[in-house]
Amino acid sequence: MGKTLIVANLKSYEDENEAKNWLESFKKITELNLNLEQKEVIVCPSFTQLFSFFSYFLANNIKVKLGAQDISPFDEGAYTGEVNAKQIKDFAQYVLIGHSERRTNFNEPEDMLTKKVDMTLKYGLNPIFLIQNQEDLVPQNVQVVAYEPTFAIGTCTADTPENADAVAVVIKSKSNVQVLYGGSVTSDNVKSFTAKTNIDGVIVGGASLEAEEFIKIIQNA
Ligand code: PGA
Numbered sequence: 001m002g003k004t005l006i007v008a009n010l011k012s013y014e015d016e017n018e019a020k021n022w023l024e025s026f027k028k029i030t031e032l033n034l035n036l037e038q039k040e041v042i043v044c045p046s047f048t049q050l051f052s053f054f055s056y057f058l059a060n061n062i063k064v065k066l067g068a069q070d071i072s073p074f075d076e077g078a079y080t081g082e083v084n085a086k087q088i089k090d091f092a093q094y095v096l097i098g099h100s101e102r103r104t105n106f107n108e109p110e111d112m113l114t115k116k117v118d119m120t121l122k123y124g125l126n127p128i129f130l131i132q133n134q135e136d137l138v139p140q141n142v143q144v145v146a147y148e149p150t151f152a153i154g155t156c157t158a159d160t161p162e163n164a165d166a167v168a169v170v171i172k173s174k175s176n177v178q179v180l181y182g183g184s185v186t187s188d189n190v191k192s193f194t195a196k197t198n199i200d201g202v203i204v205g206g207a208s209l210e211a212e213e214f215i216k217i218i219q220n221a
Contacts (some may be wrong), residue, residue: 005201008208023209067094152183
């Protein structure tokens with residue numbers, strides 16, 4: 001059995017000062033003697049904060065990994081405004097691809113998502129591919145899929161662990177992947193998801209913005 005993955009998606013909220021406060025609160029995790037052997041914690045801040053999170057985690061011996069919330073579908077080159085996989089590979093290990101907020105607000109189509117996966121893999125990063133229902137396509141060579149039903153994102157109405165587990169079974173019947181659940185995960189409900197046989201971890205949005213709550217989620221997962 002692999003480690004339980006616990007991902008913080010900090011979305012597009014924190015400015016420099018707020019990010020600094022988040023890190024200082026999150027540092028308390030080092031005092032808790034948490035057994036992280038069975039848990040892989042991944043924090044996904046904004047692009048502008050990836051490097052400062054990396055430096056802070058290194059300097060304070062905080063053993064969590066970093067992910068980007070998005071990536072360019074292109075390799076390095078003349079693509080003004082894009083951040084590509086080569087540029088983050090030295091400090092991030094994961095990339096979120098296919099979040100419903102990107103599919104909806106930025107009209108990201110399937111072929112673009114596949115290009116993002118390819119670029120992520122080209123530079124040795126791990127894509128976490130988000131789908132909104134069990135019919136959504138998953139590009140080849142993805143090893144971690146996250147099921148995030150749109151009705152549950154930011155609504156305080158999570159899917160039922162039973163349904164999420166049933167969806168995970170369908171996803172796993174099509175390819176050999178780990179499956180995460182995302183959508184209104186909190187410290188109160190996280191265990192009901194991670195206790196399910198087919199759910200290998202969670203993605204946490206809103207509740208991860210409070211570092212103390214995110215620590216509780218890690219403890220309870
Ligand atoms: P939420 O967001 O935890 O606020 O529902 C999850 C996500 O969008 O990844």
